[in-house]
Amino acid sequence: MAKVYISDVGMTKFGRRKESLQTLMYEAYAHAATAQQPEFDAIFVGCMNPDEFVGDSNFATLIVDHLGLYQTPSVRIDNAPASGSAALEQAFFSVASGHYEKVLVLAGEKMSGLLTSIATRILSKLIDKYERNTGATMPALAALVTRRYMHDYGLSREELALAAVKNHHNGTLNPYAQFQKEITVEDVLKSKMIADPLRLYDCASISDGACAVILTSSKTDVKVTGIGHATDFLSLQYRDSLTSFNATKVAAKRAYERAHRQPKDIDVAEVHDAFTILEIVNPEDLGFFKPGEGVAALINGKTGLSGELPINPSGGLKARGHPVGATGLAQICEIVWQLRGEAGKRQVSANIGLCHNIGGFVNNNIVTILESC
């Protein structure tokens, strides 16, 4: 298996953007590819639902066309909100196989062109049809998880808010983040109720944005050392637990095995905090903390920028924003910048980083480990 390295990365500012999705992808590509000959063996496009969010099908070809890279093979990868990391995974296989030597991975989504109610309806199709038809939405499922975690581990509403406060703080240091303002626990508790006990500031936003990553078989200073991927029951009701997710645990185990690493080796992580409760549950499932101890790590600053294991230095989905298909690749960009010492005011000390991207409601997850070399 050929080794796979990352050369350049780039992204757009996330937020409510006026540009088309293909223009956002071009912006991310141009940001990544400044030092590159615009020649790639293939393009892998991660995007969850351009058909409905922006009304374009045949999207892989549209991107080739917009970038002027005619003849280059191109394919679109959909893995729900884990489409960005899934595109990286497929691109990784193509280079690891020796079939290709240099490939472009693009990921993005444009969600703000629709009414929020319509975007929410599109997102709800990620949920099992029977749960969906009883009224379940993504925030409603996250609320169930939150209630159960509160019951099992004594998490308080105020403690939960700290996840949003931390990530909004990190977001103020990230020029690509959608939200660049500090918030307080009080702000979270006063924000609009979405699905009891989750309020507006507990939920990732509707957002637009795109990212680009160039993978190569030529040695660079960042190597992809392990990718793990696992699925679970589509429906939440059949899972083993409401406060711990097999798709994360198995994906993490597979990634650690590929990379010959353990949780204690990880210096920095980007985890999929689509809801504040996931900022607590994900690090537990990734093996960083024992069940129920994710809260303490948050409270005592262990996962803050100057803590032992900084989590979501970028601001995470909460503050960076969550254009669904883009998120997994945004995590990769952030970890590459952290490993290269290019993360500006949010820089932490790290040689090994981990990205954790969730598809669906925690049922199709990908864990990627990157290392300095």
Next chain:
Amino acid sequence: MAKVYISDVGMTKFGRRKESLQTLMYEAYAHAATAQQPEFDAIFVGCMNPDEFVGDSNFATLIVDHLGLYQTPSVRIDNAPASGSAALEQAFFSVASGHYEKVLVLAGEKMSGLLTSIATRILSKLIDKYERNTGATMPALAALVTRRYMHDYGLSREELALAAVKNHHNGTLNPYAQFQKEITVEDVLKSKMIADPLRLYDCASISDGACAVILTSSKTDVKVTGIGHATDFLSLQYRDSLTSFNATKVAAKRAYERAHRQPKDIDVAEVHDAFTILEIVNPEDLGFFKPGEGVAALINGKTGLSGELPINPSGGLKARGHPVGATGLAQICEIVWQLRGEAGKRQVSANIGLCHNIGGFVNNNIVTILESC
């Protein structure tokens, strides 16, 4: 690069099916996997647009769930009507890299659940937005190509109909084909006008169906020896030619190079005859015949079941049916059956076969070469 073999294949009958898309995929999987332990390192799902055709997102997980293959990594591949072959391509990379040893490729589409006018509108989103907004549809673009080919090479309306007649004949010998009846040139010429000069019997159908292919690194009797993939301008108006397509020519060149083969080595081919004119143009672009000579090959029976180079022994998209995401993998199934001598009444003599699958309107194409070994 590890060698990649095909073990088992299976498919559903194509046509207007009452079952859900996931049930069709299960049927194809069960057909393929009779001799298999139901354990796969990953599942690659080719499907063009489940979000709109059947109203389900997070489709890769839904398939894992429906097949009961929890924890297995799964991803959806969209490459417009070349989604089936693109799923095979991505699966090929994963096995060729050594990352996985045995993977399941599924591809399918369910289109008949919607009004034909709505399905047509969904399909039209494959076309460049500016062409689409001037009223272009897929049949309209194919009609332009037909008119130009008639002008350049003197193709007659009656000769064109022979492509449909041949493929409907082959379809009568294929139990999986949507249409199992002979038609005459007169039937074609009397059928409803769709886009002048193309009539109903010149166009592939709205269809439902699914296919399954199991790829493995363990030696079997069929090897994937070459995959080539190429794109072109999204818009038809910018192409070099209206009667020859770069995306096919370049994809074919790449596939032949990978397989160390030439057009003359191919014993049997499945080509993407979404419209009758493509049954003539594709073999020329694949290097089987010189420009303008595809018609003669059709007229003199060279591409018939008992000809020198049988094309679309399955009945092609025209008679087998064209559930868009499934088509590329249906071609693979047919060639595997032909190489194994399992093609029943439509059996031809072949050791090397080629599949040609088109995404969009001939702008994102994949050519796959399979060989007996």
